[in-house]
Amino acid sequence: MLDGKKTLFSGMQATGNLTLGNYLGALKNWVSLNEEYQCFFSVVDMHSITVRQDPAELRKRARALYTLYVAAGLDPEKNCIYYQSHVSGHAELAWILNCYTYMGELNRMTQFKDKSAKHEDNINAGLYTYPVLMAADILLYQTDVVPVGADQKQHLELARDIAARFNSIYGDVFTIPEPYIGKVGARIMSLQNPEKKMSKSDENPNASIYLTDDRDTVIRKFKRAVTDSLADVRYSDEQPGIKNLIDIYSATTMKTPAEIEKEFSGKGYGDFKLAVGEAVADMLKPLQDRIASLSKDKAYIDSMIKNNAEKASYLSNKTLRKVQKKVGFPEKIR
Numbered sequence: 001m002l003d004g005k006k007t008l009f010s011g012m013q014a015t016g017n018l019t020l021g022n023y024l025g026a027l028k029n030w031v032s033l034n035e036e037y038q039c040f041f042s043v044v045d046m047h048s049i050t051v052r053q054d055p056a057e058l059r060k061r062a063r064a065l066y067t068l069y070v071a072a073g074l075d076p077e078k079n080c081i082y083y084q085s086h087v088s089g090h091a092e093l094a095w096i097l098n099c100y101t102y103m104g105e106l107n108r109m110t111q112f113k114d115k116s117a118k119h120e121d122n123i124n125a126g127l128y129t130y131p132v133l134m135a136a137d138i139l140l141y142q143t144d145v146v147p148v149g150a151d152q153k154q155h156l157e158l159a160r161d162i163a164a165r166f167n168s169i170y171g172d173v174f175t176i177p178e179p180y181i182g183k184v185g186a187r188i189m190s191l192q193n194p195e196k197k198m199s200k201s202d203e204n205p206n207a208s209i210y211l212t213d214d215r216d217t218v219i220r221k222f223k224r225a226v227t228d229s230l231a232d233v234r235y236s237d238e239q240p241g242i243k244n245l246i247d248i249y250s251a252t253t254m255k256t257p258a259e260i261e262k263e264f265s266g267k268g269y270g271d272f273k274l275a276v277g278e279a280v281a282d283m284l285k286p287l288q289d290r291i292a293s294l295s296k297d298k299a300y301i302d303s304m305i306k307n308n309a310e311k312a313s314y315l316s317n318k319t320l321r322k323v324q325k326k327v328g329f330p331e332k333i334r
């Protein structure tokens with residue numbers, strides 16, 4: 001609890017091109033969270049190196065993600081947006097928590113199994129203890145709530161178990177974090193396979209709208225979106241492709257699915273797809289313009305990166321000191 005507000009923490013990796021799914025499903029909904037919560041949004045570059053990265057590319061993407069957050073409306077003076085690698089407490093706490101996590105627990109993590117199957121040539125120890133670093137991220141700030149997608153639920157559960165274990169040995173050290181249950185964003189599916197989530201790692205570029213796509217590309221991708229042969233704009237599970245397009249149009253224009261069905265009743269899919277494409281392009285344009293102008297303001301972004309790293313370091317040190325003392329590390333002589 002800081003400033004009388006509960007704490008919310010989320011981390012995001014700067015790997016891959018962010019998609020419309022990331023924006024409508026997460027980012028867009030985070031903008032007003034700081035009214036209710038003390039928010040931390042960390043660019044988790046330390047997590048990124050669990051798979052091999054090109055250094056220049058990682059640096060560039062991390063900066064681009066930081067800029068995107070600000071461009072999307074997350075005010076860096078009201079939200080602590082920072083690079084994980086700038087705050088040494090993450091690594092320090094992760095080491096300690098490693099000693100309170102069982103290999104049996106890590107062996108059960110499904111993401112580790114998936115990722116090690118995908119990167120057979122580089123099954124490193126960091127990939128294995130990745131969930132412990134994530135637990136450290138969360139627990140360092142006495143986080144109350146964590147907005148996570150389904151794929152991260154198991155990691156959050158582990159963070160809770162580690163925190164509870166530590167507390168049962170040493171007393172109340174960590175807040176036990178809960179999943180954030182709030183207004184959840186739309187779940188956007190692939191444009192090429194509406195049974196699958198839109199993903200930044202999809203090999204087919206037509207499956208995803210990237211936040212950097214220009215107007216023509218956006219419209220072309222919607223034109224090619226997979227639908228069905230029913231020729232009816234209806235919000236139904238039997239028409240997953242059309243349903244997804246309605247969800248996208250709805251999240252973009254704030255119209256309800258019923259209003260959208262009415263708007264396009266008797267019209268063909270061509271008209272509907274064009275309308276969705278134009279609406280999305282219209283929404284992305286100001287975001288892209290803000291990214292462009294923020295990218296020119298190097299000094300502003302730099303100062304936010306610096307101030308927030310200092311703020312995060314200060315706050316995380318409080319927890320870290322307490323933990324170090326609990327486990328028996330000698331006090332530093334100052």
Ligand code: TRP
Nearest residue numbers: 009010011012013044134137146
């Ligand atoms: N593992 C998360 C992901 O890939 C990112 C992450 C790292 C995270 N630390 C976190 C998410 C802490 C929430 C809280 O999506």
